[in-house]
Amino acid sequence: MRWSSLFIPTLRDAPAEAEAVSHRLLVRGGFIRQLQSGHYSMLPLGWRVHQKVAQIIREEMDNIGGQEFLLPAMHPASIWQASGRWDSMGEEMFRLTDRKGADLALGMTHEEVFATLSQELNSYRELPQLWYQIQWKFRDEPRPKSGLLRVREFAMKDSYSFDLDNEGLDRSFDLHHNAYQRVFRRLALDARPVEASSGAMGGSASIEFMVESNAGEDDVAVCGSCGYAANVERATAALKVVENRPQSDAPQSFPTPGVRTISALADHGHPSVHQIKTLVYLVDGQLTLILLRGDHSFLEQKFSDATGAVEVLPAEADEIRQALGASPGSLGAVGVTDLTIYADEALRGRTGMTTGANVDDQHFEGVDVDRDIPIDHWVDVRGITAGEECASCGDTLRVVRCIEAGHIFKLGQKYAEAMGVTVLDADGSNRVPTMGSYGIGVGRAMATVAETHHDDHGLVWPMSIAPYEVVLTVVKVDHEESMVVAERLYEDLRSAGIDVLLDDRDGRPGVKFADAELIGIPLRVTIGPRGLENGLLELTGRATTDKSDVAIEDVVPKVVDAVVTGRSLGR
RNA sequence: CGGGAUGUGGCGCAGCCUGGCAGCGCACCUGCUUUGGGAGCAGGGGGUCGGGAGUUCAAAUCUCCCCAUCCCGACCA
Known part of the structure; x- marks a missing residue:
């Protein structure tokens, strides 16, 4: 795409109300704009990143046998009443009434709808099933905050497993555990699986995928020796023995x-x-x-x-x-x-x-x-505090602030039972399937990457989700040879399947360099009269700012190689 | 919901205390000069000062009510 015709409204100053780094940079870089508290518009640049994140998640879900659905965002009250959550969800759920007076809810999660669909499962032979969607969730958060990190309307990949028994559930849960680690690796996120509270979801076990960041809202206790890691909502520690004071006969x-x-x-x-x-x-x-x-x-x-x-x-x-x-x-x-x-x-x-x-x-x-x-x-x-001793190995526990990037739950039979789901077992008896549910917020993942991948000049996207993989910066657009070379590179890279952004704006080079860095494009090819005199272009990596002069004819193969290598990191 | 803060062109801010022409920087438009790290000069467009009520000859400025946004806490898969 040609920058001159794109809508990329970059700002020199971040809005005063933006505090979190990811919030400031995503707004400044022209990725998102706020409509109201907790509701953001995805601008073209932001939507490209969002879609790339979603695609990575989709590929990894498909890899473990997931089948993609798309369920309604608006639900009848009846299914929520059936699970008991119409009442228990409280003010967190957006509710509305249609013209006939029927109660409706905007879906904040989809156990009920998927469980309803699972009523059409009849036999143990059809299990396991692994169903997912990437779809909008609505939650009336009491306090949205930090840009995309906590919002009231957001895309989530939510998946649901249906198994005959606990062994099956364990397998589905482990498949997700592995898939999530692959997803976060491909997003270049250092996500740590930690024991978590199941909270309002209920169920027997849950694991959160936590990314260390000051912008997070959760504290995680971590042992550096034995690998114990748990949300403080659940963490335990060895209690130091306290010497009792002398006993007395009575208080x-x-x-x-x-x-x-x-x-x-x-x-x-x-x-x-x-x-x-x-x-x-x-x-x-x-x-x-x-x-x-x-x-x-x-x-x-x-x-x-x-x-x-x-x-x-x-x-x-x-x-x-x-x-x-x-x-x-x-x-x-x-x-x-x-x-x-x-x-x-x-x-x-x-x-x-x-x-x-x-x-x-x-x-x-x-x-x-x-x-x-x-x-x-x-x-x-x-609550435990930093410095206490690990219950398993006795080493000192650290407490680190984290963003919850993903959460997987073993649900058990609660929802299947509530929705009256049964399948016939081999011996002809009715069995209630056991469920798991698994979630990754797409926008939050994107903000988490922004939160952990930036420098003084702006964002530093990993190749896997960068809105464009290469930017061709034309130093002087009225220099004819520059434009000829740039156009040819642009076409060649495009036909090689590379996401190329051609910065053909008529402006000063400093502005273009600054913008390219702000929006975090991993590779930059600088095309200007100075280099062209010697048949050279400059190749700059965003992450390292290493510069190298490259002969014109070598640029396409070098860039293709770097992009392909970058894309495959973490795969 | 409790505490704190803020609302003035697209963005960042001054003006408010002590009422009296709505200003500055960036961005934007036109022209000229410039062009390898956020250009210079000249000219120009754009604002119900968050909303309502009140006080006053006169309100961005004082008073009251409301709204919105952010931060801390509560809460929250």
Whole structure:
């Protein structure tokens, strides 16, 4: 394509509201424009990248036997009611009503629709099936952010596997695991598979593919020695043994006027590791106590995963006072019998502890957790922190910020059962297939590449998804020989199947160099009078900025070779 | 939803405190000169100052309400 006739609105300055690097560069480079918060238009350059990312995903899905579908984006309420998610999805789901008054939803995922289609599977002989689509999702995110990284409307490759049994599901899951690693390698993304929480999807296991980046929204605990890696929503660590303080016969209350926080109490001679933190939550509407060691943080996700609770909300101050007779700062679980009490594993066997006495400005000391508190359930609900020891090998854990680039789930039979899906087994009995679901956000993948592939001058696309593979920069468009050479190269490279951009704009060379770098084209051929005098053109790589002079007749083979090599990286 | 910030041509910003002609840079158009790293000169086009109400002789500027956008948190496959 000829740059002079393309719509590539590059900007010298990024819009003030863009903060994330990928957001700034994709806007500046003329790839995307925002329509409203969380909704972006793909401009021609952005759409080319988007389509290349989608194509890589498509090829790898086809490689593992995936069959491509395209399902409706708009769904009847009935299928969501059947799975129970019409209610449980809450405000995250966009809902609307048609002219007849029927309730509709914009699809935020497609388990229900695919499960509906799977009702036409009749026999175990038809399994396994692996179905996918690349299609638009709508999610009413409370806070879209960082350009394409978190949006309300986006293309996602979502796939779904149907197997007869758990062994089959394991195979389908592993196929996806491998396919995802190939996809991310081809996108030049260093994506680490990590153990993850299954969250609202339910199911038995899930793995997230995480790319380290400060623009991310997830923290991942990583062990450098044994390879353990898990989202902190799920991560565990070896607990350092704490020496209990001397035991006492019974809890002793003591006055603590004005002491409201763990750290204030620590200042009064009660180190936080010897305190019990008492949290009051409404768990699916039931007032509940959750106990942790004073220095530990509570992870609601871990709690939901451990207990199956759907709604976990901090209780209001007046509810707390009504139930316990004191305000936060003086709360405790000693002698509480009418509320369900959960305790974090880190409190097991602890004695000589300090906790609130459920009287304002009073605390107990000498608390023996097992003796004095009627604990109903022991759970692992604490957040781990960097520097703790790996539970498997004892080495130090790091915590790294990551972008979630992909997520794969073992779902089990939940959706198939809800939609009444059965197939006949070899012995003639009805079997409910077991499902997996697997997702990669296309726009997010693109933004993640931008986030991890750039320099001071702009984007540095890998060859595999660059909007154009080569840019021919004509230094002086009114220099006749330059244009003749450029046109010939343009045609030759095009017929060799290369994505070529011919910068034939009448402008100063500095502007053209800067633009070519900003939009991140991997290879540049500079065509100008200076080189042509000696029959030479300049070949520049975007990533390294290495320059080399190349004889005119060698340019096409050299470029073709570099492009073909670049495309195949990671394959 | 809680906290913070911002809204002035396509983009970046000043002006607001202390009310009195809507300005600057980039981009854009025309002409000339220039052309191997974001040119120079001259001329030119483009803005309901986020919206509404109020105060005032007079509002971008003061007051109130609303909206939008961004950041932090909550939330979120």
